[in-house]
Amino acid sequence: MAFAHTIGGTRYVFDDLKTLLARATPDRSGDRLAGVAAAIAEERVAARMALADVPLSTFLTEHVVPYETDEVTRLIADTHDADAFAPVASLTVGEFRDWLLAHETTGTKLAALAPGLTPEMAAAVSKLMRNQDLIAVARKINVVTRFNNTIGLPGRLSVRLQPNHPTDDLKGIAASIVDGLLYGSGDAVIGINPATDNVATVTQLLGMLDALRQRWDVPTQSCVLAHVTTTLTVMEAGAPVDLVFQSVAGSEAANKSFGIDLSVLHEAHEAALSLKRGALGDNVMYFETGQGSALSANAHHGVDQQTMDCRAYAVARAFKPLLVNTVVGFIGPEYLFDGKQIVRAGLEDHFCGKLLGLPMGVDVCYTNHAEADSDDMDNLLTLLGVAGCTYVMGVPGADDVMLSYQSTSFHDALYVREAMGLKPAPEFEAWLLRMGLMDGTGRMRTKLEGTGARALLNFDGFP
């Protein structure tokens, strides 16, 4: 089905829905690289005007990636909840934007709507929204998940403690964990990206993480971000796996390039559930996504990168995850050129993830070949604080010495929590107070005298 819009004497025609979406999307290098971006600025606005008039119901019949050949499309279509969709079923995309922003549309209504929305609907409306719209709607939505603590409550901002080490050295990783805990980070998860993804290394790291967490009785969860097949193997061997991690993308072909499909995710989900390790809940999955991953696998099907990332959220939500985050600036300038594009993409991903019912966090980050720096990260972090982001990353000094990119630091997390009046997850906050690491005003102590920090620092006996 073709779409068109006339501006002045020029009639802009868009051959199909995916082309319309791509032309309407805010400018970014990855869509230019894919050859799907609007040629000129006026075409972009023409596409938005045409998109605003498209009924949401069109998205239920016109798929951007073929149903017959793509299991992600089948997942989206086959699990669509028509009852949940009913309140917005008669709206166009433009009317849907107005509906989302209306005062009457509460967080409760948005939560009920989530199963009725497809990723493409979320992507479409986001293309008509300014940054402030993405923030205003996202902040209405609270997605609460539980494992050993409670993530996503109003007034809370959690932090993934990311203690990576270039050679997976156990003491090096433990040292970074202690530093992070002393800064109040780690309530989302203590999650290690292993430098070496093999069974022996992952088993060793999991053992160390579990020993630390149990020894100090920290109300959080641990994760080694290995490939899902590695995690399956170590679970079978009895390793202490809290969360199963996997990077996911928005098409079957892109997921295949990651070495996964829906069936292996199901298998891992079931295996993790069967361990029954969560003290408070059974959200056992952790997913990462990022705009551009489908194109880099040459598996984007001519769809713009933001819409493809939304489709990855459909994969994620099928498994009731504890945590989902976009790694927004990791992929490089050929996908997101500069700070402006990274900030916009971060807000889009956060909004769309929340709208689709996910506990959405953001790895606010950049690489050294992108036109971005710490100031851009400060901007995005602050905006996400306003937007009610579920969690961000905590990396020592913002410098990941294993993955060689810059994310947000323990310091950054303190800044945004204080600037926005946000607290850690309640169980974790209580632990920080019990250990004396946090003072009565909610600030992290800088002096260790008289606190429980000595126990943390004495980690010679670690496995």
Next chain:
Amino acid sequence: MSGDDEWSALRAFTPARLAQGRAGNALPTSRLLEFQLAHARARDAVWAPFDPAKIASDLAGFESIAVETNAANRHAYLMNPSLGRTLPPASASKLTRGPYDAVLVIADGLSPSAIHAHGAALANIVLSRAPHRWAPAIIVTNGRVAIGDEIAAALGASLAVVMIGERPGLSAADSIGLYLTFAPKPGISTDADRNCISNVRPEGLPLADAAHRLAWLMDRAIAMQQSGVALKEAAESPTLPARADSR
């Protein structure tokens, strides 16, 4: 000025930026400026103008040919990686087929500074150690790893060794990566077909150690008539000999 945190002893265990201290919630000024310096060096490394003539003159008597990819400038190179994987006719015509086993491709990659710092020294070790029939070294401006596929195919060499500046991190802007591909096929070979030795720099994997590991991989690739995943498994087994003349 604020100082480090009390637990700065933890730094002994990791290169991560631990216990940096606080001014309010923020980094103390000295730590803030340290970070900015590291980022500035990384940015400068990405954008450093590549000097292939200097590399050529620092090669110890080894012949070389300088080429450029279809990435006409640094901006195009960063925005469209595929341009850095192919040669324009003017460069392709400089390559003629010969009786070669291997070719060393020296590419600026994402850190021309890394190649300026250690490229020629590493090339001299590599070219003098391994007893192969080496083609002239090919020095590439605005190159990506896969440029080695087209170059090796044009020269008729069965082994492509690409020495390339790695994306600079904050801790090091001068790391070199070595990528080995057996019987590379332009446009078809992928990362799964290659073996990589990364973090090659004096403070990381020393040059001589890297050259030693490369020589071993090259021998194995010839023996197995392949590179990539199968060879990676062999390389991770305990049969990899320790270097006797390390450093």
